[in-house]
Amino acid sequence: MSDSHNDNLHKGSVGKLFEYARDLRKNETVAEDLLWRNLRSRKLDGLKFRRQHPLDKFIADFYCHEKRLVIEVDGSVHNxxxxxxxxxxxxxELKELGIMVLRFxxxxxxxxxxxxxxKIREFVENMPDKK
Incomplete structure (x- = not known):
C-alpha cells in the first residue's frame, strides 16, 4: 500500500490514535458489535466498512472509504x-475533509x-457520486 493511499485512507492520522483504535476494537459496545456483524465482510450492498478507523484526529466507529462515510453509534454519554x-x-471537521457522518x-x-x-442504504443511495 502506498503512503499516499494510506494518508488518504486515514487522513493523516498518526501514532497513538492507531493504538487507541485497536483498544476500542477489543472493547466494543454491544450495539457496535451488533452493527459490525451486519456491516463486516461487505454484507451491506458489497460496501467495505472498517471499524474503529482512525481519520485525521478522530476514530470513526465505522468507515466506508469508498463512499467517504462514517457511521457513529452513540450511547447515552452523547446526550x-x-x-x-x-x-x-x-x-x-469530517465534512470539511469530504466525509459524511451518519449517527445512530x-x-x-x-x-x-x-x-x-x-437508513444506511438510503443515505448511501442519495449521496452524490464522488468519483
Missing amino acids: SRDAKESDEGRTY RNEEVLNDMSLVLK
Missing part, C-alpha cells in the same frame, strides 16, 4: 450538551437493526 457540541464539531443511537441499533440498515 449531554458538551458531548452534542463536540459531536457537531467533529461532524463539521445505541437503542436504534439494538432495537431495530433492519431500520438502521435501511
Whole structure:
C-alpha cells in the first residue's frame, strides 16, 4: 500500500490514535458489535466498512472509504450538551475533509437493526457520486 493511499485512507492520522483504535476494537459496545456483524465482510450492498478507523484526529466507529462515510453509534454519554457540541464539531471537521457522518443511537441499533440498515442504504443511495 502506498503512503499516499494510506494518508488518504486515514487522513493523516498518526501514532497513538492507531493504538487507541485497536483498544476500542477489543472493547466494543454491544450495539457496535451488533452493527459490525451486519456491516463486516461487505454484507451491506458489497460496501467495505472498517471499524474503529482512525481519520485525521478522530476514530470513526465505522468507515466506508469508498463512499467517504462514517457511521457513529452513540450511547447515552452523547446526550449531554458538551458531548452534542463536540459531536457537531467533529461532524463539521469530517465534512470539511469530504466525509459524511451518519449517527445512530445505541437503542436504534439494538432495537431495530433492519431500520438502521435501511437508513444506511438510503443515505448511501442519495449521496452524490464522488468519483
